[in-house]
Amino acid sequence: MTPREGWLERDGARLHYVEWPGDTGRAFALHGLSSNARFWTRVASQLKGWRLVALDQRSHGPSDRIRTGDSLATFVDDARHAIDTLGLERPVLVGHSWGASIALELAARHPETVSALGFIDGPAWPLSDSMTWAEFAARSQTTLPRHFDLAAATAAARAWHGPLWGEDLIEFVHAGHRTEGDAVVLTLTYEARARILRDLFDLRQDRAWRALAIPAFAAFALRKSDVVLAATKRAAEHIAAVAPKVLIKWYDSPHDIPLSLPGDIANDIAAL
Template sequence: MTKREIDVAVDGGNLRVAVWEPDGAVRGEVVAVHGITSSHLAWQWLADAAPDLRIVAPDLRGRGRSQEVAPGQGMATHADDLAAVVETLGLDRPVLLGHSMGAFVSVVAAHRHPDIARALILVDGGLPLGIPEGVTADQAMTQVLGPTAQRLQMRFADVDAYLDFWHQHPAFTEAWCAELEDYFAYDLVPADGSLRPATSYDTTARDTEDLIAGEDLPRAWKALALPTWMLTVPRGLTDQPPGLYPEPLLAPLLEGTDVRHTRNPDFNHYTITMTPEGAATVAELLDDALLATPVRGGQA
């Protein structure tokens, strides 16, 4: 597997996009979309788990090395950015794979651009969250993201200080590795003589408000037409139960849909993608999606 990074022109600037290319034959193409404060490096474990797939993973605008792109209008802007990536790279109806906010973006992209993909895989995200009306963006961030939102307003003296912060995080107590250190170091950008997480608080608040209170996501979910797989986990961003989708609430939300849902009890919101074992679970769903859905011309 060989990795390269390119810049893709989108409305308002250039999006940094990573492409993992198989060393041999390409069995399928995947556009992998990271979470709300993440980056393309969240998918490096998947690249190891699925070395025969072409994995295309952007840093969403305002994240990673897509810092210079103008702010967008929530999920719809991110969705249009994905369409630009697919077109620029000449991808042929890839599987759209989204984790956390990336799953919401993928659902909206499939609605706004019906020919963009052959299937959707939603990992602990994508299904509209049941947040009460009248909740502000700050309140929603606190409710959904908790300490993750607080981190965005912190400053760090150097990379080691940031790694020390994450060493204390309960989600990674048993999952620390060199790849995680690379992932966290990539997240940092300069800020007045110190370092800060690449995703700003304002950017996160704007996207959180849109995915909770905006119209694009519920409209896209209601019109969901692509074959869709959903994978949820029972523990959330701080390894706490019940996670983003408590089981008693999940069944009614999925009722009446054709979504193929599985729940894996072994992972939390982060480790389902950012560990070798979690990535292997996601790779199995990719196998299912690639086998079950046709590319152009009707071949599987």
């Protein structure tokens, strides 16, 4: 079904969203860093009859950029505002990667806003427990790409995604770029990415898991480097210890599980 697009405003910032209509169930989705709302297209196509709303978080897609003073709490409040304004009435909340961290915080802080949580391959335990900020920044804050035009950006995305690529991702790629001078670049700037990463590094996911009071699953990808996979498995063990009711799931997939296995993720969401 063809989605519709819309806009919200909160605290002077305009926020864009994409909505797939339906009346069987309700879900609200948050994308990861350097991604956008169109990331959820494949999952939406598998959630037959569900109303799925995906938010373009600040500095992503057409939404306004983050401002001085914005923090992780800003993103949490943006998501909560969108859910309330759009009348989603306690949807299943699902997030991927960095978006999973935002979703976890929202679910822990405001359980009255959502009915269940789908946490998909995000940083699941405090990063500061296993590395320094300098180590994390060196690993995560890479030089962002610049392209001649959207065709070049699309070609780069096709190569990056490899066997996961399909023509259905073209809108996703286009939504994630903007024109800057004579180049096409990501909507997320280097400076904004650095600020988000710092907040992510300081996040205490352990407290959120302990506070979680709604049904939840945590899905993790197995196709990672040995170092990252070992860290992910340790995080999953921690979750099992402090939040034993959370269903832990493992998928033979790279990081972007909603792209590689959208039907499985749709089934996980529908089962909550």
